[in-house]
Amino acid sequence: MDSAKSYIKNLAPYQPGLPIEIVARRYSLKTDSIIKLASNENPHGPSPAAIAAIKRSLQSSHRYPDIFQLMRSLSQDLHMPESSLVIGNGSNDIIDLIARTFLGENDESIISQYAFAMYDVATQAAGASSCIVPAVNYGHDLQAMKNAINSKTKVLWIANPNNPTGTFIPHNVLEKFIASVPKNIIVVVDEAYYEYLEPSERDNTALWPAKHPNVIVVRTFSKIHGIAGMRVGYGIATPRIAELINRVRLPFTNNHLGIVAATGALTDHEFITMSRTTNASERLRLEQLFALHAIDFIPSKGNFITLRVLDAESVSEHLLRSGIIVRPLTNYGMHNWLRVSIGLPKENDRFIHTFIPLVSQAKKK
C-alpha cells in the first residue's frame, strides 16, 4: 500500500525465535523431542499459582478484563499508589505506549548498540528516529549516551540487564547516571530480567520514578513468572506520566486470563526463588564449561548466555537438526553470536552434549 507512512515502509520486521511446531515440521522431529532455548522463556513452565488462577477464572471469560485487580496487587507488592502503574499486553506494549506518548516526527530516541530491538522499532513506528550509540564491551556506554543528547532527544532507553547480551549496569551506577540526565528527557529502564538478579545486587528500582520523575521502569511477567504466552507487563512512573500513557492505552488490550494469571504469579515467591536459584547455578555451570572449552561468551545476568562461534548459522542449523533451538544474533549485527536461553538442567545437558563437540571440531580444522 503506497499510502502507508514512509517511516513504516522502512521498518525492518522483528524476527522472533523459531517456534517448536515449525522446527518439528521442517526437520521431521517429534514436538516433545525438541528443546527451545531461543526466547528466554522460563523452562520450568508457568507459575503454578498462575495456572490455578486461570482455572478458577475460565468461567468468567464472558466478562471484560478487570486490570484493577492486578494494579491493586502490584501496588501492595511494590508499596506504591496504583496511579503510578500502567498495565500492558506484555512489556513490549508498554515500550510501544511510551513511544506513542512521547515520540513523534522530528523527535529522537537514544539507544545503545546491541540493546533490545524493540526500542528502535517502537521509535520508528512512532515516526521518530533512533540515535544508536556504539556499545562498550557489548553493554551500554552511559557517558557516550549522555553525550548524544541533543535538542531533539525525547527518550533514552536502557535495558538492565540487557537482552541479547546479558550485560548489567550496577544499580548505583545507573541511578547516578539517571540523576545526571536532563529532567525533560524520559529515561526508560527496562527490567525484564530484574527478578533474576541476586537480592544482594538489586536496589528497589521501583522507587526510582518517585525520586527521579523522568524515569519509567518497565517489567514483565514473561520471564521469571513464566507466563510469556499470557502477555502481561507493566510500567512504573510518576502518576502524571502514568496517566498520560494510560490515555494512549486502549481500554481492553490485556485479556482476562492474563490479568488473573499475573495476579497469581506476582506473589508466588516459592516459584520465583526456585526459578532464580536454578537459573543462577545452571548459568554458572554453562559459563564454566564455555570457559573450559575456550568458547567466547559474554558474562550474563539474565536467563540466557550469548556466545561466539566460528559460523553461527551453521552451528544453529546443526542444533536445529538435533532438535535444539537457539537464537543466532545476525539481526542484531552480532554475526557469529548465538544467544542460548538457560533451560532445565537436563535440557542444558543435551545442549552441551551436542554443542561442545560441534564447536571443538570446528576449532581443530
Ligand SMILES: *Cc1c(COP(=O)(O)O)cnc(C)c1O
Ligand atoms: C523479553 C523482554 C521483554 C519482554 O517482552 P514481553 O512483551 O513482556 O514479553 C522486554 N524487554 C526485554 C529487554 C526483554 O528481553
